[in-house]
Amino acid sequence: MDATKLWTKDFWVVSLTNFFLYFIHYLLIACITVFTAEKFHASASMSGLAAGIFIIGMLFGRLYSGKSIERIGRKKMLYFGIVFSLIAVLLYFAVTSLPLLLLIRFLHGIGFGIASTATGTIVANVIPNERRGEGTGYYALSTTIASAIGPFLGIYINQHYGFQMNFVICAVLIVMSLLISVWISVPKETINQAQLNPTKSFKLSSFFEPKALPISIVSIFIGLAYSSILSFLNTYAQQIHLVDVASLFFIVYAIATLVSRPFTGRLFDKKGENVVVYPALIILAIGFLVISQVHHGYTLLISAVLVGVGYGSFIPSAQAIAVKAAPRDRMGLATSTFFMFADFGAGFGPFIIGFLIPVLGFKNLYIAMAIVVLADIAIYYLLQGRKKRKVIAL
Template sequence: MLIGDDKVQQEQQQTPLWTRQFIALTTCFFLLFLSLQMLLSSFPAYVKDEFHTGNIQASLVTSVFALAAIISRFATAALMQCVSRMKLLLAGLIVAAVTTALYSAASSFATLLSLRIGYGIGFGMASTILPTLVSRIIPLRRMGEGIGYFGLSTSLAMSIGPSIGLNVMKQAGFLQLTMIGLITSLVIFPVLWLSRAKREQAPVEQTKPIRQVVLPIASAKPEFNLRLLFPALLNVFLSITYSGLLSFLALFGDYVDIKQVGLFFMFNAVTIILVRPFSGRIFDRFGHAVVLIPAGLFVTASMAVLSITHAMPMLIVSALLYGVGFGAIQPTIQAWMLRISKPEQYGMANSMFYNSTDFGVALGAILLGAISTVTNYSVMYRYSAGVMAVFVLFGALQHFMATRRVKRSNDIVLGS
């Protein structure tokens, strides 16, 4: 038995990670999130200027998108049981591209919100299927490393996208920004075609025998995994802080008179790139708590520094700290959720991960928007620091309780 396990582990370690499918799907995910992030950071400022709304109304363009994506992911997870994943993926990408093209034509705030809902539906479909396909071609023993590299695509997009969007918006305007977002979305289609030839075989080889794949749909439905709830909750806390950056950093820059506030995302990207590969390997070797607790402290410190920022040097320090924490936390939580799931639950795990991200973004946009309305943006970021302090506390308590359970189990085994 032990020899067999060693052999499986050795084969998993030797299985190549950087296949054509993995590279192409990771690139598609990067482009999908890049198109999203370029526009997401500029929407609140555009809405306030174009439709003369307040902070809470401006935050709705983020919230309704995120809520639509959440609902879409639940529907997509169910549809994947009976509809081709490729058809669903293409449909989602087409909806996302069409709504992006129509943003600048919106003549009213209500029309823009409707388009944001449509985009959320398309984005939710695509962002559920792509990570599910990827997670089923990553060797299980290299899940942390594989998800770390795959997640780097989203982190890079979340780091450079807002900076690009804010600069294009300032230099060229919203119409040109939507066109760039549309072109980015369209590039996904040829890249996706490059991955199609071999991708269909991967899930069967690494998960179920063929005879199991053809079982009736009802019996193949995966059971809900309650263990996913806690890491999803932690991801909500992290996403609330990110929502505060997406929705209000540009407005915060005006408040403290920092002209190039979009540089936050560029410096943030530097530390994300540096920390991502290491965090995945640390997770694979030592588990999630060793990564999450220190990384949570980095994000807490980042938000605290940002709340007292009045000049570019402090903004850069905050960005570097946030990149270390965010770049380590996101892939670790996703890999943790996949590790505690069965292969047939990977779709559910990925759906919960991205749903918790979008729920945190939606919740953060509303709550932090309300806080900034009655106080100011500096106080708002202090509340973000408090949210991450709760993240650290919850993570430490979970680790303590899990360690105690393991110790008790070992004591029982030794006593018997």
């Protein structure tokens, strides 16, 4: 078999498994606040908590799986995460109170964090090292497509068939994810006892991969900035009377990502990470500036293209940087470290931004997010972009 072959059976299967996991996540998060408000007459803050507590559970899941995946086994960890998620999804049908819903959302987040860390670790092992950027970029498309289709389908089902049907769809998808994951063949890694011993301790290095921390820190601020689009774009669109066009934003975003991803992935492998990351962050900052000045529908869609190219190029590149920096026996920790930091920014960003909107207004908010991204370029240079950099010691 060609050692540089990318589109193997295992690459396809793990990408499809990951797609189903993220599809469920995005389908539910798009309409769980509406469900909470309608069923339990919850306030906006409590509805937001029902969405956000999933992220907190996800962080716990990533902490556990990143520390334990090499000791337990990558495929066993994937099975455990999917079965845990399946139980949580089935529990949605038994929701009778808001506290119970919050508990189930938290548990679902744990299962999702475990399973998605396992898929990210497995695919890192499947991708040939010389095609790391390209392969990670294609794999990340499974998340991108899920983020575009999931919310659209969730809202459509909720409007036409009722929210219970969303739970039915999620149950079917998680079962499909479990069934196809059986076909994944995980390459065996020779990991000795000396390499496994650190994962049994409670030092910070048992939960985080130090070599992945620089790019992970950069990702916090990108996740925070992007959360301003995920959480508040529709509210902004209502204010500027572009709700119909805003519904197409993430579709255009996904198309832009699909078109640019093959090019940026190959560029990453041939020319290096900086050739992709610096332009991606600049384009993303321009996208935020365009959003802040939107007056017409076509301008909003132009911003979707810019955000799709910028954010859609940065995240898989950053993930590839994190994995490449780590030893092979700590790929799981590197994957979980990167996603924990990115999820932290995206998960807690709406809470922070919620305080800024009354002070800044939406237009100034998106200008501020552009400034955050530009400032992050300097942070990237200091922590990662320079050829000679110090690894953060834990």
